[in-house]
Amino acid sequence: MKLRTKIHLYSSVLFALLFLTTNLIVYIVFSTMTLQQQQSRVESQTNKTADNMRQSSVDTPAADLLRAYVPIEGMIRIVRETGSNTLLVTSAAQQQLAQRPVKYMEERTAEIITYEQQRYVFVSVPVIWNDGQVVDIQITESLRQTEEYLRALRIVLLIVTGLAMIPVFLSGHVLGRIIIRPIAAITATMRDIRRSGQFQRLTMPPASSDELYEMSATFNSMMDLLESNYDKQKQFVSNASHELRTPLTIIESYASLLKRRGRDRPDLFEESVEAIHSEAIRMKEMTEQLLMLARHEEQWNLTVEPVNLLEQAQQLVREFDTAYHRRIEMRIDPELEKQPELLVIQTDAGKLRQMMFILLDNARKYSSDDIIIELTVEHLLPPSGSAGKTQNTAAIPSNRCIKIIDHGIGIPAADLDKVFDRFYRVDEARVRQDTGGSGLGLTLARRIAEALGASIRLESTAGQGTSAILSLPETSAPLPSFSANSN
Incomplete structure (x- = not known):
């Protein structure tokens, strides 16, 4: 997988995860706050209903009171301590709540429950009835409308995430191209150098402090150094071959001369041996120096x-x-x-x-x-802070x-x-x-x-x-x- 593809893929996946995580957190926080708000509202409404019913229970039958305070989508009922003689009224859309088991609550209770795959706010408030007994006034109200709002919120967040991924996908593609451009330029330049054998430089963008500019500048500096070393090496090889060729030519010439005339010319023999010996020594010294220069100091x-x-x-x-x-x-x-x-x-x-x-x-x-x-x-220069003072020279x-x-x-x-x-x-x-x-x-x-x-x-x-x-x-x-x- 190419680096540009990796950058595109990783940036897109990262931003997608970031969007999904952010939207998930937003949804969880919003839904929790909304449900808590609904629970608080129903609890407050139940307290008011319990006070009103207790005051009106002397003059008004309990059944009429329940019908007067029944929620639009829910149920209200009166539960005695024995769990019997229960009076309840349900709205038309929530008839199934009448089948919910009856339970007497000794303390004030407020919670969100699930019944028949639906969620409700259940609130139970104990009150003293007109006959002196303690009864529970229990209100169960559906959260259907709130659930629809949360469902709509989920859909909106998913749509927003999907739409946001379009510019993210495109920006990841553009980002990959921007980052890869100088690397691709370096690769292309290296290929041209290998093909043509000529050192080339990158076209530098306007001066900047980012890493891409530094990489381009470093590449050009490296090319300058390589070209300089290459020229020095070429000159060195040329000079070395010339310097070594000269004594070898002299040795060969005098050896050939000795081969042809050395036996008949003693004076030529002495001259040739001296020249061959001198050139051999010079070539040996030059070779030793070249070998030493080729080694690292280590x-x-x-x-x-x-x-x-x-x-x-x-x-x-x-x-x-x-x-x-x-x-x-x-x-x-x-x-x-x-x-x-x-x-x-x-x-x-x-x-x-x-x-x-x-x-x-x-x-x-x-x-x-x-x-x-x-x-x-x-x-050398004396240590700092010693100006104007007489010091021992050895120090x-x-x-x-x-x-x-x-x-x-x-x-x-x-x-x-x-x-x-x-x-x-x-x-x-x-x-x-x-x-x-x-x-x-x-x-x-x-x-x-x-x-x-x-x-x-x-x-x-x-x-x-x-x-x-x-x-x-x-x-x-x-x-x-x-x-x-x-x-």
């Missing part, structure tokens, strides 16, 4: 432990000096020299080292001058910053945000052999920083150099002190 198996930033930086300085013969200058904030325990943070040592290596490697590739590593403290929240500064070619301001995209290069004309890399390093560094709760930002001026600033959160637990001058 799959990186982070190991959080106390890490000394100075020791990590000094180790990388020694490795770069040995491998690339590049001088790296270390600078330490005076505050860190005074409080060397601030150099220790809780993080993953391997991932931190990988981040720093990526940033240092970029500085090495795009500059020929010395590289600078600065270890500093970045103080103010702070981050540890690692700045890697080079004096190379720099990055134009328009490209600063783009360099973190996969395979992005500021200068597409730059020969890859001059710099190496695959355009994945900064992307991977940012992903690692996000996993560690850190942040990376770049400050650069084209032609003057670049500063990569790695901001690490403050350690949350007291850790052992380390000397800032340790090697």
Whole structure:
């Protein structure tokens, strides 16, 4: 069953039940009040009749009195205590009441009874008769006319309910169409997207705060996100295939060259082996970076432990000096020299080292001058309510910053945000052999920083150099002190 049919059916049934319940309550309340009113009226009339008959019983025969006070549709009778010598008079339409059993009532009684499938109001009033005996003056009056009124009321309520169900049925149909319209539009749009392969948007109605407008807006936002991710994925696949095709082509070319001339040209053999080895290493690094970027952070198996930033930086300085013969200058904030325990943070040592290596490697590739590593403290905003007060610097929240500064070619301001995209290069004309890399390093560094709760930002001026600033959160637990001058 379709959702529109369900809405139509459920709303119609709900409103039908609501109308029937309401009308039933109205009928029960009205009929109860009407019957109680009739009972009160007959009871009051019987009291007056009993008083009048008692006063006139001396001068007027009892039979004449009964005929004078008999109801239009009913019966009046006098019942003695013994239940005998009963006098009664019935109206012409209620002769069957004469057969009703006689019962003497010691107390005043008023009730609604059913006799011969008809309902009556029965009232019995005890009075002292002219001979000194206590007798009951009993009046039984038919409720036929009241029953006809209630029957007419039932018919009217049923007709009103039936007529009211017509607009309810139509409104349920309209309501179902209104609710389903944006869902149907989304379904149709999805079918068009699947058929055409092009991302489409819903036509937005005027701004509103209802859920249907929010659903349409959410769908369009989702389409924007999917299209953006699709474009990035397409670009990524294109770039990845291009980047992987290049080393494979080089390897294949040199392998073919070796196959043809390698035995006769020793110098060509050395060149080919070196090129194949270099491209194989670059392709291996690129593949590892791609695989790591494809994983979720939960799959990186982070190991959080106390890490000394100075020791990590000094180790990388020694490795770069040995491998690339590049001088790296270390600078330490005076505050860190005074409080060397601030150099220790809780993080993953391997991932931190990988981040720093990526940033240092970029500085090495795009500059020929010395590289600078600065270890500093970045103080955050002081806690609220502390303005104008002197505070201990250690009490103010702070981050540890690692700045890697080079004096190379720099990055134009328009490209600063783009360099973190996969395979992005500021200068597409730059020969890859001059710099190496695959355009994945900064992307991977940012992903690692996000996993560690850190942040990376770049400050650069084209032609003057670049500063990569790695901001690490403050350690949350007291850790052992380390000397800032340790090697």
